[in-house]
Amino acid sequence: MKALYNEDRWLAERIGKTAYRINVGSEVDASAMADLPDSLPFSYGKVALSDSSMVNAFVLCGFKFINGQAFLAKDFSEFEDFSSGAVREARSEDREQVWDIAFNAYSFDRFHVDEKLRFAADDINASWAVNYFTGNRGTDMLVWDKDGVVGGFILLIVTDGVFSIDLIAVDNRFKRQGIARELVACAESKYADCTRFTVVTQLENSPALQLYCKLGYDIVEIDGIFHRHG
Numbered sequence: 001m002k003a004l005y006n007e008d009r010w011l012a013e014r015i016g017k018t019a020y021r022i023n024v025g026s027e028v029d030a031s032a033m034a035d036l037p038d039s040l041p042f043s044y045g046k047v048a049l050s051d052s053s054m055v056n057a058f059v060l061c062g063f064k065f066i067n068g069q070a071f072l073a074k075d076f077s078e079f080e081d082f083s084s085g086a087v088r089e090a091r092s093e094d095r096e097q098v099w100d101i102a103f104n105a106y107s108f109d110r111f112h113v114d115e116k117l118r119f120a121a122d123d124i125n126a127s128w129a130v131n132y133f134t135g136n137r138g139t140d141m142l143v144w145d146k147d148g149v150v151g152g153f154i155l156l157i158v159t160d161g162v163f164s165i166d167l168i169a170v171d172n173r174f175k176r177q178g179i180a181r182e183l184v185a186c187a188e189s190k191y192a193d194c195t196r197f198t199v200v201t202q203l204e205n206s207p208a209l210q211l212y213c214k215l216g217y218d219i220v221e222i223d224g225i226f227h228r229h230g
């Protein structure tokens, strides 16, 4: 039987307290939540908002709703032969610029929304992005580069024919110039043989939702993110 929760050491290091992820799934149902100890310093979980009994269980255990997450997908890419002179594969020397973009870009993620974790949010997002350079996150990263200035990046996880956008961000100075569209189009073109294209973003993140819907992605599931501080 699957454990009810697992330690998330990566997150714990960044927020300065032990963190646990609740393993919501077929083997961890609402009744299993009754066994959750009150003593956990910080715990979090993702619940399909259509699963009202699990949402009830989280609320009863003292979790707070943080935000909604939209899972979007499409079955093919319309960018089979797309190319751009500005988009290239990330190199190790891009690490610092990618860090800066990610550090400053995000505001809708669960760490910014949770006032008790906001102090660590920029660092968490930047660390997540640059984990790519140490081989700890993602299978590929493309950057938009103009004369050595990186204006945006896209981090991908591509496995078994499934293309997922793990993170994307554009430097505030370069927004609304079509850079995100170019990054997604180049990435999809590179992996055009995939049979599923997916991405997750916050329901409150209108710029990202608009971007993905305009690129042919449909919302297929909505989850809720819940946090509990002990």
Ligand SMILES: CC(C)(COP(=O)(O)OP(=O)(O)OC[C@H]1O[C@@H](n2cnc3c(N)ncnc32)[C@H](O)[C@@H]1OP(=O)(O)O)[C@@H](O)C(=O)NCCC(=O)NCCS
Pocket (backbone or CB within 6 Å): 105, 106, 107, 108, 166, 167, 168, 169, 170, 171, 174, 175, 176, 177, 178, 179, 180, 181, 182, 201, 202, 205, 206, 207, 208, 210, 211, 212, 214
């Ligand atoms: C979302 C984001 C990547 C878009 O980057 P961008 O380069 O400015 O986007 P583009 O110029 O390519 O825009 C493409 C389309 O996205 C939509 N869009 C982008 N920004 C938007 C905004 N602020 N409001 C509404 N729609 C927006 C529009 O439909 C736009 O097409 P249009 O300009 O023809 O109307 C950027 O706003 C960003 O870095 N946000 C912070 C990081 C983030 O939240 N990433 C997504 C979650 S991982």
